[in-house]
Amino acid sequence: MNAAGTSRSAKPGGRTLANDAYERVRAAILTGRFRPGDRLRFADLQALCGMSVTPVREALARLTAEGFAVLDDHRGYSVASLSLSELRDITANRKRCEGEALRLSIARGDAEWEARIVASHHLLSRLPQGREDMPSVISAGWDARHAAYHQALISACGSPILLDICARLFAHADRYRRISVSLAGAQRDAAAEHRLILERALARDADAAVEALQAHYQNTADAIEAFLETAG
Amino acid sequence: MNAAGTSRSAKPGGRTLANDAYERVRAAILTGRFRPGDRLRFADLQALCGMSVTPVREALARLTAEGFAVLDDHRGYSVASLSLSELRDITANRKRCEGEALRLSIARGDAEWEARIVASHHLLSRLPQGREDMPSVISAGWDARHAAYHQALISACGSPILLDICARLFAHADRYRRISVSLAGAQRDAAAEHRLILERALARDADAAVEALQAHYQNTADAIEAFLETAG
DNA sequence: ACCTGACATATTTTCGAAAATCATTGACAG
DNA sequence: CTGTCAATGATTTTCGAAAATATGTCAGGT
Structure with missing residues (x-):
């Protein structure tokens, strides 16, 4: 038990996996590592973040509400493009x-x-x-x-x-x-x-x-x- | 098969259950049927919308990003209060x-x-x-x-x-x-x-x-x- | 060559249950 | 009487798989 935060290795960023996924994907989009227009496949993000689909899905829902990702129903998420x-x-x-x-x-x-x-x-x-x-x-x-x-x-x-x-x-x-x-x-x-x-x-x-x-x-x-x- | 939309009874509002849950809960909050400060329990919302926890969770994530609900990690969602x-x-x-x-x-x-x-x-x-x-x-x-x-x-x-x-x-x-x-x-x-x-x-x-x-x-x-x- | 439709594949979306976390109760010591 | 702590119950959070939907391929007909 360290002083700040928990000792769990699975949640570096926030207190939940969804928070962690949100911060990681957000940072990747804002820095340009995920480029505008790139598809955001759940399989990829699950592998990247080391978690199941549920928290990833929640993170993308938040990012979409903030305008950093866009969702095409049943066709998947992608990084918001520039214009x-x-x-x-x-x-x-x-x-x-x-x-x-x-x-x-x-x-x-x-x-x-x-x-x-x-x-x-x-x-x-x-x-x-x-x-x-x-x-x-x-x-x-x-x-x-x-x-x-x-x-x-x-x-x-x-x-x-x-x-x-x-x-x-x-x-x-x-x-x-x-x-x-x-x-x-x-x-x-x-x-x-x-x-x-x-x-x-x-x-x-x-x-x-x-x-x-x-x-x-x-x-x-x-x-x-x-x-x-x-x-x- | 009717002309507009699908024949499925489970998706009246949008094209996905998550959209449907989003619209329903949003409307309930904006009209005041869900009152400020009210807890938003998943069990209740699942029963109300007739779906599993996943789409409800996605809907609440969006509503939280828009400021209509607030999330206390591991303690649940509630309707944003007024001041x-x-x-x-x-x-x-x-x-x-x-x-x-x-x-x-x-x-x-x-x-x-x-x-x-x-x-x-x-x-x-x-x-x-x-x-x-x-x-x-x-x-x-x-x-x-x-x-x-x-x-x-x-x-x-x-x-x-x-x-x-x-x-x-x-x-x-x-x-x-x-x-x-x-x-x-x-x-x-x-x-x-x-x-x-x-x-x-x-x-x-x-x-x-x-x-x-x-x-x-x-x-x-x-x-x-x-x-x-x-x-x- | 080009369009059509059926099949197979890839991906998203949803479910039901398990795991993790929080809130409550009640016993017990000070 | 008050405060601490463990056990219990309620709720959130996460998982792994099934269902639903979209995409790509390819044979067959024109």
Whole structure:
């Protein structure tokens, strides 16, 4: 019996096998290891996760409700595919929703919120975004810190529902970004943009901060668009 | 073999038992027949839907991802409970998201969009919102037409993601409304507000139409709040 | 060559029971 | 009287196989 969690080897991720399957498949989709359009056969996923069909089925049901997988009745699940129009739709909604959430956070955030965004930005700035050698290991840590920084920025908005909407939009947008990075190799350097957003948020200049955040998302989307048009 | 659908008696709703269970349980939650906080035992739902545990489990996984049920690992599912703070959060986000969607629809909508909102409003106006006698049958039709009208209003916004967000917010808000109506008995008359929104949308006066829509949602929320504070 | 239909295969969907986990009860010690 | 702990019952979670459905193949006719 170790201190944290149980001693069972079969449930690394969550408290149930279904949770474990959910986290594994979700991570594989978001990182691009399961590619857009790929079929998600139960036999494969059972072998991969080392469990029966029931928990896998539950995991795919959740992922489908979140838009990461699609189900064709009696024909099986597959990874949700990418499209230029969806990327643009995600980006537009992200700019609107996260922009509003940032504005609220700047209006309502206290000193602890300031501490959260300073700390999470520091962690992010201390990590290279990615390199040609060992891209996977480094980028795994960077991806997590990048998501944590953006979450911290809007964490004082006071609306759990808005936070949930933003989290979902971020996850979908990040899938586009990670897949285009992993396939294109190159990626742009967003460190300056992240710093600019932080400075303006700390200065409580909502209009300027929101403008910087929206420009950041638009720049990211433009880079992905360029990739999708050539390789997609 | 009849023309539409299969001849199987076991699948009235969707093409699979899991779809059927999903629709049944969802409807029961949204109408308030399954009350907030109620436990959702598999034995009960299996008996109700006439199927085994697997499809029921899949249905509850989907409903949980949509926020209509909550899961406590190894302790079971239950109907999501209501709270004053959540009602206010839903209302604020609804005003923001649907307001923006209506503004986009007014800017982009063509003649077919106009026809949709005129037609759906006509259907809605031809039905009494509810009466003391026979409330359930009448209100079932009214609820559907009410949802259809609000969906039509924003149907030309051009953003599938925004439409999805609005649909989810509407469903959650409508659960609050239906439960408060069914428990309080009385309900306010929103016909004039619906007509005002339609007129301003047809006149392409976006600011005025959005203002009327947001006032409509705020008035509805205020009535529910009054009920929640007394009876909740 | 091309379409049709029956057969065989692959895959999903569902079931019924076993295993695992949680909640409750009641005995017993402090 | 109070708190701990084991035994019991209720419920969730998972499994392995059966049933249902879709997909692919191939012979036969036009």
